[in-house]
Amino acid sequence: MQKFPMTAPGLLRLEEELRTLRSIERPAVIRAIAEARSHGDLSENAEYHAARERQSFLEGRIAELEEIVGAVEVIDPSLLSGDHVKFGAHVCVIDEETEREATYQIVGVHEADIKAARLSISAPLAKALIGKKVGDTVSVPAPGGDRSYEILSVKFI
DSSP states (O other): OOOOEEEEHHHHHHHHHHIIIIIIIHHHHHHHHHHHHSSSSSOOOOHHHHHHHHHHHHHHHHHHHHHHHTTTTEEEGGOOSSBBBOOTEEEEEEETTOOOOEEEEEGGGGGBBBGGGEEEEEEEEHHHTTTTTOOOOOEEOOSSOOOEEEEEEEEEE
């Protein structure tokens, strides 16, 4: 079985989503199906078909989350140290072309959220950063051409 590295907060977010889907969304869709069934002819009942489609989506997502949660390997970044970038690190980089600074935490695939500055370990930038240290420059392929970033700091919080 494949293990998924993840931080504890990432696992909590997935477990909360799973709880919500099981305890709130699933019963709601079952009620919607029952309600739509009570309207009679199912062959031309759009509400019924929409509810069944939603149920199919929910059951698929629940199964996916159960599989992921069952295969998580929790890694606590606060127990890590060093000056090299690795899973869980908060990395501050500067884009050498635009001079923009950005800080990302390198996290597991299933907890990545670029808007929250959580960068998937499988993202091109994260792959380029892994194993590097402060002062190193990495080149990352991008649609408009390669981008270069210098590592300003590496922290494990």
